[in-house]
Amino acid sequence: MSAALPPAAAAPQGNGLTELLGGLLPDGLPFWALALTGAVVSFAIIFAFIAVLAMFATWLERKVAGHIQVRYGPMRTGAWHGWAQALADGVKLLIKEDLVLTSADKPLFKLAPMVVLSTALAAFVALPFGPNAIVADLDLGIYFIIAISSITTFGVIMAGWGSNNKWSLYGAMREAAQVASYEIPLGLSLMMPVMYFGSLSLNHAGAMQSGWYGMHWYVFSDAFWIAIPSFALFFTAALAETKRAPFDLPESESELVAGFHTEYSGIRFAFFFMEEYAAMYLMSAVGTALWFGAWNFPGLSLLEGTVLHAPLAVAAFVTKSLLLVFVMMWVRWTVPRIRIDQVMALGYKYLTPLCLLMILLAASWEWVKAIAFGA
């Protein structure tokens, strides 16, 4: 560390990564260099993670879709159950021609996929993969994720408007209407765990659930009767927020061709695709961190202090999140797409009031606990 600047830990943007890098890199590096290196490294890690995740998730989605419809799904690419299908698709998307319509609004058209993907990437910054495996342990982690993930909508609207295509514009408008109305229940449904943990930090929520030998998850806590319905509300709102079926109206293939990304091809389309799976994973990870004990599982506390602790914690977190991603796919292949008026009715008439009711119950329960046990 340079003598003139305070050490990284005390600097406003300091995090675990900059501390770690500060130990590895030579002393005397200015803080901005450290922060920049940290940013590049964390970007590389998150981007690699999302790329692998998107590939795995597309393969899994097609497998789940196939088996639910009593067929196989991809089988031929790669030796085992078509595992290389996603790789082949990725290569195909990379080498496809990058078409930009002459009638399109070019700056918007080109910027939209970047906005969409970068917001999804940015939200991963606040995800706790393990006790200390977090890029930036924000005090307002949940708030940050909700805020940044709703910026995706801007990208989608830019794509829809910039494409100069009526289907795209319809899709973008639906997205705007849908996301604007489901932001409310999504934010409200997150308030129940926030009230329980007394913190907006996901890392803190994870640490709070490590009791009972790793089983003190929010869904198993004394407030389980609030946790379970609130998770259902959160999950429904998250499905709408990530444009997943049965709320995939922005891209509903049967009526809007492909909605807002109708005119996109090649790598730009791949960006939208990656964003969809990144957003699914993000919502599942938030659900895991708040309701399903984050990285905790029985027996993890026994490994405290060993080398296995951190990798196993990360593995547990990723596995749990992927299970929720699987549930999202399972819902997609079960429930048919609902109409736009039904989407609106569900958001405004059901989810929002029910969330408010749950908040009232959760707040009363905390109050009762405080009075009864003097917590």
Added chain:
Amino acid sequence: MATLQEPAAPASDRSYWGNVWHAVKSTAVGMGITFRYLWTKPFTTQYPDERLPVDGRYRGIHYLEQDLCIYCQACAKACPVDCIDMGAQRHGKELEWEFFSIDYQKCMFCELCVYPCPKDCIHMGEQYSLVTEDKSDFLLELTSWQGLTEEQKLRIAEAEAAKAAKKAAAAKAKAAKEAAEAAAEPAEPEEGKE
């Protein structure tokens, strides 16, 4: 003129909580069903590696019992698109096949070639996929003929020998006759020409 009207909202006699309960229950039931299907054995087959058996009446690529075929050309004449072609050498009763081909670029699997066959030796088979990168691969050789067997060769040789012997005998007889006629002398000189 009919005016556009808002379609009446479908009447629902369920209450608010009834709707919530209904949504939760129907989703849960549906997901139970799809979860069961997720683990059932897929109904489909891995097509090019694994093929479902076709029905007996199926009209696929022909198969020919060439040992029975008598090179009568009836099938080739019956074919409306003239896609059957064959060639063979006759050695008395034995046939030495050169080729028997069907051009599957033209064949429409109408089965008309099957009916006229006097020996009932051409059939519609069960093979159906002709996937190839080269058009000339569609000209399929149906020849299952393995070449002349020893027995056939022997019979051909015998037949040939018999023929040669007959010829020789005929020549000999002719020579003898001529000799006899020559001996019978110039009484009728013109008859020697016959």
